[in-house]
Amino acid sequence: MSMTLSPILQVCIVPMSFYPFDALPSRARRITFLLRASHPEPALAVTSFITALAVGAGRGTSGAAAVAMAVLTGQLSVGWCNDAIDAGRDRTCGRRDKPVGTGELPAQAAATAAVAAFAMCVPLSLLSGVAAAAVHLTGVAAAWAYNGVLKRTALSPLPYAVAFGLVPAFVTLGLPTPAWPAWWVMAATALLGVGGHVANVLPDIDDDLTTGVRGLPQRLGRPICQWLAPLAMLTAMGVVTVGPHAHVSLWDGVLGPAAVIVAVTGTTAPAGTGRRWPSRAAMIVGGIVVIQLLRRSADMV
Secondary structure (H helix, E strand, O other): OHHHHHHHHHHHHHHHHHOOOOOOOOHHHHHHHHHHHOOHHHHHHHHHHHHHHHHHHOOHHHHHHHHHHHHHHHHHHHHHHHHHHOHHHHHHOOOOOOHHHHOOOOHHHHHHHHHHHHHHHHHHHHOOOHHHHHHHHHHHHHHHHHHHOHHHOOOOHHHHHHHHHOHHHHHHOOOOOOOOOOHHHHHHHHHHHHHHHHHHHHHHHHHHHHOOOOOHHHHHOHHHHHHHHHHHHHHHHHHHHOOOOOOOOHHHHHHHHHHHHHHHHHHOOOOOOOOOHHHHHHHHHHHHHHHHHHHOHHHOO
């Protein structure tokens, strides 16, 4: 982790050296605060999953490495963008896990790092080819649009559906013979993204409503979302399991029930039993879906 993140963090920190505030923390503390503000768990999970798909699709070592670095910089930019924009809300809600909200990291510093990471994401995405880069950068732009505007509207699931739905295309359009992935692959990852969105919002619905954020999950309310999140994720699992020409095997009989248990227990737990567990449950189900996709990698295109 440190070997991968360190060069990126060094580049993202350089512009912060010119930020005009008196009490800049030490370099080591800045890195710690930046890491905490980058949403490291989902960033690393998404990067690992997409890199695994790249390997399974036949992108090779150099191709998979290019995918990993492009995805990681894109995810870091989205995380820092989110915390920079939500600084006031996080402060109002008393989010002690948010360095920008607590004042440990200035919002402008997080914004500067977000822009620097996105600037790195562009050439790294182009290593996979123009078509693949266009797809990936569209997904990153959708995530930024969510942070800036769409999270407050009934269209809040749309950026997640777009960004996650395009993930397989970023992988397959970068192959030696570029091709769009099968429809069912994109449908599954889009559903997974929507389920992850709802699961991620679950612990924060009350705080969001208090601070004026009324995305679709907030409008529907917690009781509905506690079932909508696992429904979307498990539908994604079902699409991958019984996709065209898929042969249901013993592994499907193991992974399917595991996904059900994690999705349902992780998203139907009472409020206040763990802020991060719903999003972690979504990441675990995402990992199971990726395993299923890897088992059917020959049918992805």
